Amino acid sequence: MKALVYHGPGAKAWEDVPDPVVVDDTDAIVRVDTVTICGTDLHILKGDTPEVAGGRILGHEAIGTVVDVGAGVKTVTPGDRVLVSCISACGRCQFCRDGHPGQCTGGGGWILGHLIDGTQAEYVRVPFADTSTYSFPAGCTDEEILMLADILPTAYEVGVLNGRVGPGDTVAVVGVGPIGLAAITAASLYTPGHVIAIDLADARLKAAEKFGADRTVNSGRDDAAAFIQDVTGGQGADVAIEAVGVPDSFELCTRLVRPGGRVANIGVHGKPATLHLESLWIRNITVTTGLVDTYSTPTLLRLVAAHKIDAARFATHHFKLSEMEDAYETFAHPADTGAIKVVLAR
């Protein structure tokens, strides 16, 4: 088959590789029907994730059709169309049983396109198939369900639920690339009073408005903290969601929140940040971090099926699977292309 293979920092190719086969009895082999690219894949290509070995097939998000299963697979059968989640769950370890497969100690967690071959391929081996794939409701398109492989549960769990967004809250989202837009989408489920998008790029702020932000601040030009003081009558935001992954944006979040406020970090960080405890110790702040667990995937599936989340609008560009390298180009240059998520179909 063909697959997108990582060959060390900066190097990748859509090339021939052997077809995957069932290795463990809980595996499924899935034909990839629809797949996307994640910002994390770009990080891997930059060499930020040294645990990814050369020769690895990338990708951790897909919709596909089951073609084979191991003897221990109980609830998934060939012919089933499934969502392949970015998180694999062994289903047996304590973290999995407590609803936290992102921290799985039984061989799961984030493994696809990371520690084992991933979904940017014609076929993929999916371990722990019973607890790592989801069947999905009739009447939904592949491309909307595909957004539930990673970006929407990540934004919902790590941003909105960790940040305890509630009705009437003022929510600041710092960084409105794909994951920030997903955070705006997910925050809207709780009817916040205001969603304020903060970014350095006007084009992204424009997109944020379309996704539901009612205020925007270009923090390169304007003082975001002062803006939020103004909107909130001098209080500060109830929740600030970090969706960039650099120290500056994290530190900005800690300045934006009111006493009792929450900072929910979604960004993938490569460097430490400064936590200004000399002013924060007295302010009843909560800071959370997290990798998605996907415990919310069934809820999000219900919401997409009920047309309460417009997931399709994330998909700005469409390609054939064989155009994988073009799709990477488009996704890697959003300032030029306006890409939010690219969708590749068989």
Next chain:
Amino acid sequence: MKALVYHGPGAKAWEDVPDPVVVDDTDAIVRVDTVTICGTDLHILKGDTPEVAGGRILGHEAIGTVVDVGAGVKTVTPGDRVLVSCISACGRCQFCRDGHPGQCTGGGGWILGHLIDGTQAEYVRVPFADTSTYSFPAGCTDEEILMLADILPTAYEVGVLNGRVGPGDTVAVVGVGPIGLAAITAASLYTPGHVIAIDLADARLKAAEKFGADRTVNSGRDDAAAFIQDVTGGQGADVAIEAVGVPDSFELCTRLVRPGGRVANIGVHGKPATLHLESLWIRNITVTTGLVDTYSTPTLLRLVAAHKIDAARFATHHFKLSEMEDAYETFAHPADTGAIKVVLAR
């Protein structure tokens, strides 16, 4: 009357001052029967709290007898014996109505011995008397109830409740001076599996054992993180409580907790700390800060009355009110004196 007056960094005296009188109609004048000294008072004396003006009477913890009340006081009457809390609550602002008077915007919060004259005196004016004092159950001694003015609600709310200590948890307490010992006491209410005290002083670790720690680590000699990995089968602590207020001890806390763990900061910090988001972003960590709100004071009063908290054991040294300066000496040098809390009585 006599009172302990602050005269700028390093200077204080037990001296004659005018008696306090009712200023606002919600004030009570309370004769101080029993009073203590807080670590925060020592910080003020070092000049760490520049908002405290020269001439200020210090102290924010007392048991006393009401001698006069303003016309607007409804539930407190002369003759009542009351606990004077470190936090004053206007009772009207949104923070007070939401149970967070520590953040009161109506003139309360931490004001006694800080923004207005305090309790280390023969009499004290207590604003918002209805919502800032507590009557207390018969059969309790002044000195045990006195520990509910600050140290126990602070440790309980900001350490134990913010850290969501639960049955069976492994709880690390970093710093076991008075507030750390209070955190051990408060954590015990939830029957943790292990309470591990961490400090640089063996004498304090010995005290921690008496207060209920089942393991101790001298982090000057031993690797606390390795110790906790060992106790928890390689997982890490469920909760780490910071009770010092320096960057090192905070950063240690973030290394001690397991994926999904909580770091509850109680320490009063003067400098920023480093938050290692490059490793923490993926670990589902929660970090909390806070000033006590005293919403738990009624609960703690019930627990002391039911003999479920041994609050009296914090009181290691006893003085007369007129021996205030000696009491400060004793409390300021715990390594020599073994002082945890000093109690001064009329």
Next chain:
Amino acid sequence: MKALVYHGPGAKAWEDVPDPVVVDDTDAIVRVDTVTICGTDLHILKGDTPEVAGGRILGHEAIGTVVDVGAGVKTVTPGDRVLVSCISACGRCQFCRDGHPGQCTGGGGWILGHLIDGTQAEYVRVPFADTSTYSFPAGCTDEEILMLADILPTAYEVGVLNGRVGPGDTVAVVGVGPIGLAAITAASLYTPGHVIAIDLADARLKAAEKFGADRTVNSGRDDAAAFIQDVTGGQGADVAIEAVGVPDSFELCTRLVRPGGRVANIGVHGKPATLHLESLWIRNITVTTGLVDTYSTPTLLRLVAAHKIDAARFATHHFKLSEMEDAYETFAHPADTGAIKVVLAR
């Protein structure tokens, strides 16, 4: 002044009474600008609430202008336009301090138009004015804010928050008179997957659709439990909200919910219901009851100000204050008039 005076079961009149004056120093006298009638007022007139004495002025919801205040009132001044809440809060008792003034033991709770004279009058005395009235944002109309005096916080707190409605949930609302419509409105804040209105009257079900129900069942004609099994793939509703107040509708709710589901009772009951523990004991059901506490009023004010709740649409009929008796007629016969809430203005 003129006021609507209750003269025992079945008897009321809009008649001359003395103007109210400040009695306690925490009172405000409020000129009533806009007022409404509650289903509870009709219960009182039927004699269902024997603690209401003859001679009592009815009404517990109003928007008005402060004309006088007692010496102990701090934050409300003559000229302020305020929302007068159905719940008065002494602000000092433990229930008030814990956010539950509906259970106030300090003289508050539901007292207006119940134990003291109420708001269906030209002027009203409002006890505990600082903690029982709310100023409100510019740009909102009286009639939308008026819905925050009782119906919306009741539906939100006692129905939606007690029932823990969450994104994607299937919510059944049994009884879609005014309070049931308010429950649909409040549930929508959490983006449920489905809101199913259940009633005996097709006209009310039609209104429910306008307020956001996506399914309706006339339980006089159809089997509501079977309908919900069908919608939920055989599971049952996540939440059932009782908004009638009779045993049948409560018992229906307990049949509608899935294992782990919640039954939130809002209805005012006059008779006991049967709780089928022989089948429910094993199903992890939660049943809640409650009187509104109004802790959510500030949140709801923010949501109305941000145009996230369309409160105005509850107001179907408008009268002058002097047309109070006509307004009662209209409100008492919704099947004929289509009334949801009637609004009377100065």
Next chain:
Amino acid sequence: MKALVYHGPGAKAWEDVPDPVVVDDTDAIVRVDTVTICGTDLHILKGDTPEVAGGRILGHEAIGTVVDVGAGVKTVTPGDRVLVSCISACGRCQFCRDGHPGQCTGGGGWILGHLIDGTQAEYVRVPFADTSTYSFPAGCTDEEILMLADILPTAYEVGVLNGRVGPGDTVAVVGVGPIGLAAITAASLYTPGHVIAIDLADARLKAAEKFGADRTVNSGRDDAAAFIQDVTGGQGADVAIEAVGVPDSFELCTRLVRPGGRVANIGVHGKPATLHLESLWIRNITVTTGLVDTYSTPTLLRLVAAHKIDAARFATHHFKLSEMEDAYETFAHPADTGAIKVVLAR
């Protein structure tokens, strides 16, 4: 092998049956080392549980040694000593993945000694072995861990956690047979202010005192509601735990709790109860029911290992496995024998 076989209401025998074998690839065959009898087994024998077929081996609690496993079992191997839980978890259905295997729709739930053969035998087939058994810490005895098969997680989850017992609470336990004593034990983990045991038998009340109740009421002689009003200053209990399973005791619980209080039902009921909504609607009451899910078993294992729960004291009588019928006699007549739990060992 020998096993205790149910032969319809009133009939049972310790008799020869075929040895169990692996049927599904997720099964384990466990040699029973230690086993106990549950009150539910007595209910089955009375014929209260008609879904139990004649010929069924009873029992759903055991400690044993794995002797064989199916090909799909990953984490359990022959030779392992394991706790066999009363609840089997398929690990794949939504209820299991949400932490509620008591409601498993994938073939688990309460099946042992109910829908399939159980543990009162020399060997038992345990389905879904990976997610339905627990290895346990060295240094614990079989008989203390055996109490974690059913009685302690049931009391903890369905009584204490559902009832939200917290520090300082007044907790009333109605019915202090084995499950009520377990509720007292589990409630103590949260340091309630008072635990009040209520029963009709003085002998059981005496046992309750030994297990940690600080007050007792014989409700056949004394007015339990008046007693609790007295203890709580006229408020009522924070939590009432029903541990009998008859309408009277449930209804008593609803009279014991304060406004805002919780009634947590553990009892297995055969008849409906009356819910006095005409007085309860206004009191902010929460009523919960539930079957144990065993999500707390790992926590309880840690607590027993840390000697924070004295589980061994439930075991009042000891037998050999072959004395099963005698053990039933002893357990069925606690008024004569004083039995709490009987323990049978190989």
